[in-house]
Amino acid sequence: MDMIAGPRVARAQKWWSGDTRPASGKAMTAEGGAYDEAVRSVRAGTLDADEAAGQLIDRMTDRELLGLLDGDSPRRLLPIIPVLHGRRPFVAGAVPRLGIPGIRFSDGTRGVVIGASTAFPAAMARAATWDPSLEERVGLAIGLETRARGANYSASICVNLLRHPAWGRAQECYGEDPVLTGLMGSALTRGVRVNVMACVKHFALNSMENARFEVDVSLDEHSLHEVYLPHFKAVIEAGADSVMSAYNKVRGEYMDINRALLTEVLRHEWGFSGFVTSDWVFGTHDAVLSLEAGMDIEMPLRLLRARDLPVALRSGEVARATVELSARRILRTSVLHAARREAARPSVSLIASPAHRALAHQVAAESIVMLKNDSIGAAPLLPLAPTIGHLAVIGRLATRANLGDNGSARVRPPSTSSPLQGLREALPRVRFTTASGRNVSAAAAAAAAADTAIVIVGLDEHDEGESVVTGGVDVGVLGRAFASGPLRRTFVALAHVASRFVHGGDRTSLDLHPLDVRLIRAVTAANPRTVVVLIGGSAILTQAWRANVPALLLAWYGGMEGGRALASVLTGAAEPGGRLPFVLPTDAGHLPPFDPAAKNVVYDEHWGQRRLDREGHAPAFPFGFGLGYTRIEHRLLGHKFNETGGSAQVLVTNTGERAGSTVVQVYAADISVRRPVAQLLGFRKVMLQAGEERSVQVTLDAGPTLQRDPVTRRWSPRAGDWALLAAQHNPDSWAGAAPLERPGIRPGDKGATDPRPA
Secondary structure, eight states: OHHHHHHHHHHHHHHHHTOOSOTTOSOOOTTTTHHHHHHHHHHHTSSOHHHHHHHHHHTOOHHHHHHTTBBSBOGGGGGGHHHHTTTSOEEESOBGGGTBOOEEEEEOSSSOOSSBOOOOOOHHHHHTTTOHHHHHHHHHHHHHHHHHTTOSEEEEEEOOOOSOTTOTTGGGSOOSOHHHHHHHHHHHHHHHTTTSEEEEEEETTOOOSTTTTTOEEEOOHHHIIIIISHHHHHHHHTTOOEEEEOSSEETTEEGGGOHIIIIIIIIIITOOOSEEEOOTTTTOOOHHHHHHHTOOBBOSBSSHHHHHHHHHHHHTSSOHHHHHHHHHHHHHHHHHHHHHSOSSOOOGGGTTOHHHHHHHHHHHHHHOEEEEEOEETTEESOSOOTTOOEEEEESTTTTOOOOOOSSTTOOBOSOOOOHHHHHHHHOTTSEEEEEOSSSHHHHHHHHHTSSEEEEEEEOOTTTSBOOSSOTTOOGGGGOGGGSSSHHHHHHHHHHHHHTTTSSOBSOSOSSOOHHHHHHHHHHHHHOSSEEEEEEOSSOOOOTTTGGGOSEEEEOOSOOTTHHHHHHHHHHTSSOOOOOOSSOBOSOGGGSOOOOTTOSEEEOOSOOHHHHHHHHTOOOSBOTTOOBOSSOEEEEEEEEEEETTEEEEEEEEEEOSSSOEEEEEEEEEEETTSSSOOOEEEEEEEEEEOTTOEEEEEEEEOOGGGEEEOTTTOOEEEOSSOEEEEEESSSOSOOTTOEEOOBTTBOTTOOOSOOOSOO
16 A cells, blocks of 8 residues: 555645656656647547557556545645645546646636636626526636636536525525526536536536535436436536536545436436546545546545555456556546647636626626515616715625625635625715614614615625534545544544534524615615625515615625625616526525435425425515516517427517616426426527617527436436427416427327326
């Protein structure tokens, strides 16, 4: 073991220094240039990537081959991973003798975590733009900055479905809908992989934080393949190079040893040819079983595999062919990406450049969802009147940039803008009065003296986010001394105690803090011209206080330009372009049960807006909802559709007096049931000038209208009388819907037998 471990420690030291050259420091020998030669050959077309990977494997020793299958950093770095995570890439599988750079890992769903980088709005905010083309531009920027920081791999694509808004890491996903999530995740993937390998995570069914190391998710085949996996498949088809397995169990097996999902579904059914990494440190539970199941790289340290695989290979417990299979996937993907990516490495001057800051500003503005905008007198309260002279800005979050949680997605931008700063810059001639809101009476007095009051409340990194210290971890990966006995019990007990005091984790309530509610009520009573701005990563209930608030916006974790973007929307310089990527219910009881400490959970196909539709609950604001500063109408003109998809033609008319945007949303449902459950099939964001009328085409995804046979794995139309509707949000009525064209199935036919319960 020591003979095998020694050179790996040296590589870890090279990783920390950023040096992946041969140990001599001299120019590479012909052998040292083997990887670069493989890349050139693939680029020139004289070798394919499989052949190039095979030639590299033929030149590798067993020690080097096994070195591809886990991180290059020694175990002793575990306590300082949070520090190192933001300084340099974590490397896995570097082989200096052959010039193999290894996987050079960077994290971050809202930007690059290494150094000072552009902080984009959180993924949930970007989902609210409903604009895949904009998200692809974000992906391109993240990929450029990732590569400029010396990494070649970005774990920036999180497409876990929002099962419940109390999930602590909700801000890192794209909301509750599989089609929206799949299109946004695919767009980010396309942008990222122009420069670095794109990793999608966390596969699969990872949608709670506090118990993520322990929870076992059970569900039937239909829910699995028709609800919780389609968006992963979409991102794989968009070209994702790598998949990160989740910490949790699915049907009794941890994901790193879940061959049914990692191999039979991911590779055999979907045709994925890239490689799979574990989630970090505690995401690998068995060195041999995980390799045989299809998990290729243990990240980011030398732990279980460094300890167990050398012996297993020598004894025959694991076949060399199994090792080579994973090695081939890793090298093939790496060589192929290096051969196809942009040739020139981007300059560090691109990081947080004016262009990337402008993009962050645009995304933040287009993500803001206006939920209410009542008229006060002759005109709606927003945008703010140009004659305004005195503005009261109130709330503990008014002076904070509030970028999101402090977990693995944390980005440290070189500068930020708070809501107050953004408003001061946008309105230099306006008098400002500020109040933190801790003294509710003082805040109400400040509001009463102003022309308009803006209350900024919501959540921060203390309320939700990744919980870096979590009870329930399998500490056996740290060494045999931790596998059992008093040391293990002590460590686990400390982890459980520590998990109660760290930031983040799952939310305990969907309500605002009680002080925030008192503040809103006091300020609206003092000044009827009050705007409330909510900050957070997912749903916040408004039922208890919304009635007396004339203007209400959801501004998310808006990134480094979030304050300026909010000001541009409030003043009317920009349109509030956001639409809800989830439903806002009137009552948390209308959502599925959520127990953050659960060790066993059952998922089904009834969640979010679909659950409210099925049970007949009217939402506070439906999925897809959002107001603008103009009036836009939609009318379905026609559609073409079959089992592979289709398109709808929709007439869109701006009947207002200013330019504005809308999201054309096309839904389908089986209208033969008493309470139709809408399924989003497609959408398109459109900008229209005042008075403009345009016919737009919306691409439709057939997936939500199909069901998968668990035995044959074939897809067929779901039963029922299906209809199609173009709308501005999830429909509350199906009057006027057009029958959905389904070749071979006439209206009234039942289609394939649907075995799911009604």
